Amino acid sequence: MSLLTLSDIVIRIAGRTLLDRADLTVDPGRRIGLVGRNGAGKSTLLKAIAGDLAIDGGEIRMAARARLGQVKQEAPEGDSPLLDIVLQGDRERLALLAEAETAEPHRLAEIHERLRAIGADSAPARAAAILAGLGFDAAAQARPIAEFSGGWRMRVALATALFAQPDLLLLDEPTNHLDLEATLWLETWLAKFPGAAIIVSHDRGLLDRCVHAIAHLDRGKITLTPGGFEEFVRIRTERAAQQAAMAVKVAAQRAHMQAYVDRFRFKASKARQAQARLKAIAKLPAIEAVVEDTPTRFEFPQPQQIAPPILALDRAAAGYDGRPVLRHLSLRVDMDDRIALLGANGNGKSTLAKLIAGRLDPLTGEVRRGPKLKVGYFAQHQTEELVPGQTPVDHMARALPRATETQVRSQLARFGLDADRAGTAISSLSGGEKARLLLALATRDAPQLLILDEPTNHLDIDAREALVRALADFEGAVLLITHDPHLVELVADRLWLVADGTVAPFEGDLDDYRALLAERARPANKTEAAPSRREDxxxxxxxxxxxxxxxxxxxxxxxxxxxxxxxxxxxxxxxxxxxxxxxxxxxxxxxxxxxxxxxxxxxxxxxxxxxxxxxxxxxxxx
Incomplete structure (x- = not known):
């Protein structure tokens, strides 16, 4: 029996049809990745499934007594400790515990049986494990939610949804507020999750490792493809090629028969044959045209080559208000380096990026830069510095005061900001379009060193692939901070681990780092077999x-x-x-x-x- 069934769904927003008689079936335990271009209606569909948005047609049916879980859009607030907030996510457990306070003896036995069935005794341990996986240590779990920033509060909201163990879990870009470590943990958790899930994500790694099928929302319809994202791309490419070939074949048949009709339709001796061919033409299959989306392209200006090392840190320390966050930094960067920073949020990755970018002076030690070194710096928080009432052209013209308007628009066009979007007010741009503007601003001087701090948060999958291709062609150095394992694996050839107040090269690849995190997260086992397993x-x-x-x-x-x-x-x-x-x-x-x-x-x-x-x-x- 299906857990969720969407039949002939129609959703219109502001006069625009997002879903047009779309269908989707989700079986128990089946995890589905929902993909599509920005603005296709993915988040809107999740709201409709959750009952937060009325549909304009069709039907949404959930199985009886099925529990739905989702991450609330509003970050939790108040003075409650994190652990208590997550525990409140299991409504059934709370209701049973409250009822047990006043229940009659016969009902009390039923309550305790149900509490055992849902694992109520282990609930605090499960909640603590989920919070730990998302980056909250034991001390943080006891602190009130009010002490945390918005991004960390959204992690608590995610932890609450995961803890509730719903039959159907709805996740909309769950990795946006996570660092790489928490993203890797979430992948592992989702891969073991026994319930069903619909996951909207632009993270190819998560979609490849954690889902059973891909639902593609395109032009109002939903197409389901088994397998992960890589398999979806392969099948979609093959289908497009077959469709194009069939369209060519049918067009040739049509043209051949139409030529005969045009030649002989008014000749008495050939009239029957001409009429037969007209009927055959009418019966030829109608092959829908293959409509290819315009490919997304990014292009970084190529830098002038300078002698190595382009930057070196010698026993440097970095921090704020005289208090060091990082110490004993002795590192170097060359023109051909592609470096990704590993380490949990709060360990100092952004501090190191600011030090290298020249936005933070060293507390001690020395930072030596090549005399002609130019650094391009991108960080998501820079969107707050954009002026809402101005356009991308206004921002770029201010950043390039000597450039002509043609040169200004050319730099914006490198990142897909065409004439219309370049002239649109910042307040009307999407998050992805603002990210493109920040990339254009960061690279306006053709820097030899490009520092990218979470560049993909608001980019869709096509834009992320365009970024990968552009970085492959870029002839300068790259320092990358990202929660996207796919980006790290394709771009970085060196890894630096930021931990314990310092930075050191990590000898290994991302799989080694996954294994290290898994080993650290694995709880100690006191059974007799545990020592041998730990030894193995x-x-x-x-x-x-x-x-x-x-x-x-x-x-x-x-x-x-x-x-x-x-x-x-x-x-x-x-x-x-x-x-x-x-x-x-x-x-x-x-x-x-x-x-x-x-x-x-x-x-x-x-x-x-x-x-x-x-x-x-x-x-x-x-």
Whole structure:
């Protein structure tokens, strides 16, 4: 029996039809990712399912006595401790405990039986575990909610929804207020969640690892595809190709028969055949045209190359009001570095970003910068600095006072802010459009170092992929702070761990970090088998740590080979241009050929290093 059924749903907002006779069925225990472009109606649909929005047509049916859970839009307030707020999320448990105070003996037995069935005794421990996974330690769980900022309060709202153990859980962008550590924890929790869920998310990793199917909301209809997001993209691409091929085939058949009709329809001897072909044309299947969305593209201006290191920290400390948050910082950044910062919120990731960006002076030690270094800095809180009544053109013109209007609009267009959106007041822009403006402002001077602090919070999946492609083409250094594991895995080739008041390179990849977090989160077990299990886990962790340098070496070699291949392609294209072989450019030709030969040697060395690392890894594994 279905848990939730949507039949012929119609929803209109401000005269615009978001859902047009859409259907969806959710079975018990089935987790579905709901995807679609910004503005397609995903959040609106969740509100309709929750009963917070009236539908204009169709029917929404929930199974009898099914419990619905969702994250409230308003952050919790008051003086209650976090743990108490989360415990209040299980209404049935609270009602049973209250009834038990005055119940008759025969009813009291029923109440205690039901309390045992729903695990009431373990409720405080479960609530504490969920809060811990979302970044609240034991001391924080005892503090009143009023002491926390809005983002942390929304984590409590999420914890409350998860704790309630509903039959159907509705989640709308659940990772927006989480750091990477909490996001990884949520993925693990959702993968084990026994109930059904509808999850609106732009996080590809979460959609690949935590759902059974993808529901695509597009042009008012919902199409369900089994598997995660990667499988959805593959199937959708194949369907589009098949649809396009069928459309071409049918069009050719139609044109062939129509040509016969046009030629012979008024010739008596051919009239019957012409009429037969007219009927055949009418019976040809109507192939819906493949309507491709305009692809999202971002483009970072390419920086001027400068000598390494472009930035170095020497025994530096950083903090506020004379109190250090980070100490003993001795790090360097080169032009080809792609660094992601790991560590829970509050450990100092943003403090390090501000120090490197020059927005924070070191308390002690030294920060050495290349004399021509330009730094581009992006942070979500910068949206508060935008002037609501002004347009993106106004902001960019102020940031580039010597630029022409064409140059101003060209920089905005690099990030998909076309003429209409560039002239729209900030107050009327979406969160994703504001993020694009901040990216355009951060890169206006073609910086050698780009610092991105949570750049994807308001970007849809297409825009996130555009950001990944743009960063792959960017020839400067990148320092990345993000809760998006997909972005880290595709962009970063170095990881720095911000923890215990300092920053150090993390020898391993994101899988190693997941394993480290899981090991830290796993509660101690006092059974006899526990020591051996802990020993096994320790040995596996030590084995991964031992091979981490080899895996890093192989990954670095792969990255070098990719960069060399891209450089080779550019030089070969240049050498293939006849315009290069004119008087006065002989030196340029010689330099290109010399570099091409050097690339060949460097590629061979990188390939050899990769092979050696791969063989060593294989030997270590065996």
């Amino acid at each position: 886990r320790r040995e596996r962790a030590e084995a991964r740590a031992a091979t981490a340098p080899l895996r890093r070496r192989a990954k670095d070699a792969e990255a070098r080979m990719a960069k060399l291949a891209a450089e080779r392609a550019k030089i070969e294209a240049k050498l293939a241009d006849p315009a290069l072989y004119v008087p006065g450019r002989a030196v340029e030709v010689t330099a290109a050929q010399t570099r091409l030969a050097a690339i060949g040697r460097e590629t061979e060395a990188a390939e050899l290093e990769w092979l050696e690392a791969a063989e060593a890894l294989e030997a270590a594994g065996s």
